[in-house]
Amino acid sequence: MLQYRHNSQIDYLKWDACVEASSQRVVYALSWYLDVVSPGWAALIEEEAGRYVTVMPLPIAKKFGIRFIMQPFYTQQLGIFSIKNDFDAAGMLALLRQNFSYVSKYSFNTDNTPGILAGIENKNLIIRQHYTHHLNLAVSYAKIYQGYTRDRKLNLKRAQRANLIITESKDIRPLIHLFKADAASRITGGVSVAAYNLLERLYQVLDSKGLATLYYTTTAAGELEAGALFVTYANKIIYLFNAATKQARSRNGRTLLLDTIIQQYAGKPYVFDFESPVAVASIIRVYQGFGAEPAPFYTFNYNNLPAPVKVIKQVRQAFYQKILAANQT
Numbered sequence: 001m002l003q004y005r006h007n008s009q010i011d012y013l014k015w016d017a018c019v020e021a022s023s024q025r026v027v028y029a030l031s032w033y034l035d036v037v038s039p040g041w042a043a044l045i046e047e048e049a050g051r052y053v054t055v056m057p058l059p060i061a062k063k064f065g066i067r068f069i070m071q072p073f074y075t076q077q078l079g080i081f082s083i084k085n086d087f088d089a090a091g092m093l094a095l096l097r098q099n100f101s102y103v104s105k106y107s108f109n110t111d112n113t114p115g116i117l118a119g120i121e122n123k124n125l126i127i128r129q130h131y132t133h134h135l136n137l138a139v140s141y142a143k144i145y146q147g148y149t150r151d152r153k154l155n156l157k158r159a160q161r162a163n164l165i166i167t168e169s170k171d172i173r174p175l176i177h178l179f180k181a182d183a184a185s186r187i188t189g190g191v192s193v194a195a196y197n198l199l200e201r202l203y204q205v206l207d208s209k210g211l212a213t214l215y216y217t218t219t220a221a222g223e224l225e226a227g228a229l230f231v232t233y234a235n236k237i238i239y240l241f242n243a244a245t246k247q248a249r250s251r252n253g254r255t256l257l258l259d260t261i262i263q264q265y266a267g268k269p270y271v272f273d274f275e276s277p278v279a280v281a282s283i284i285r286v287y288q289g290f291g292a293e294p295a296p297f298y299t300f301n302y303n304n305l306p307a308p309v310k311v312i313k314q315v316r317q318a319f320y321q322k323i324l325a326a327n328q329t
Helices: 014-019 031-037 088-099 139-146 150-161 173-181 193-208 245-249 253-265 280-287 307-328
Strands: 001-005 042-048 052-056 060-063 066-071 101-109 126-136 167-170 210-216 223-234 236-244 271-273 293-303
Touching: 001 088, 014 031, 014 042, 014 052, 031 193, 042 088, 052 088, 126 280, 139 253, 167 253, 173 193, 173 223, 173 236, 173 293, 193 210, 210 253, 223 245, 223 253, 236 245, 236 253, 236 293, 245 253, 253 271
Parallel strands: 066 101, 236 271
Antiparallel strands: 001 042, 042 052, 060 066, 101 293, 126 271, 126 293, 167 210, 210 223, 223 236
């Protein structure tokens, strides 16, 4: 029987057992990960014979007195996780609509096929296809390297000639500082302090569970140039967060870090997930330059709020967009 359950009604042991036994398993869906990125998360659960057999995490946000679903930071994919081959996706999504009138954005995982959204009767539903990029690491490094593009090989050689030093660290703060100093200024509206604090808390939890690998590159003079956070869970390595100085970009510090983690796991039954953040052609070229293949996943949103509430929300959005535009001029 399918049920909607508040956070206090969820048995975390049963939850994690279901996620870990499912073919769709990803670290984002584990209870402790959700506790960090979306405190108070709820779920849709199918239980049989005292165990959870199908689950769907629901990250809940609240603004202007309205409870709604919103994809959390550092959580590219969620969706449905099941130990069954014939789980009732349509039933779960119908139950979702019964409990929430507004979904800002919800992302399914790469193992949730397009058919999972088939037959949903909702005229306000918007479905989009996105891509992350996966690299199969089960073959030898020599074979993986053969799949690097000419440009990627040249950039790797430039990084090696620059004599950059790779160090492993337990301190996420330099990586956050690198991001603040460069990438943050190119993000419309900036990045909130809360987002940085969340990343620091998430790293601490991941590290405590032995799932985080944090690498930096420095020059021979000790200058920090680039950093990358990798998360390893089940058969997947996720490129969760990275940053670099302008100088590091020219010396290809991140290319060196990516090649290092690829060498480390080459020949083992892992998939490297570049966690492509947005459909930016230059970023996609870099990831495909390592031989990665596009892996589709789907997001959806809908707004079934009453008409007056929709109007208020649209007016507020327009107002904030005007403020952002003014700040950019």
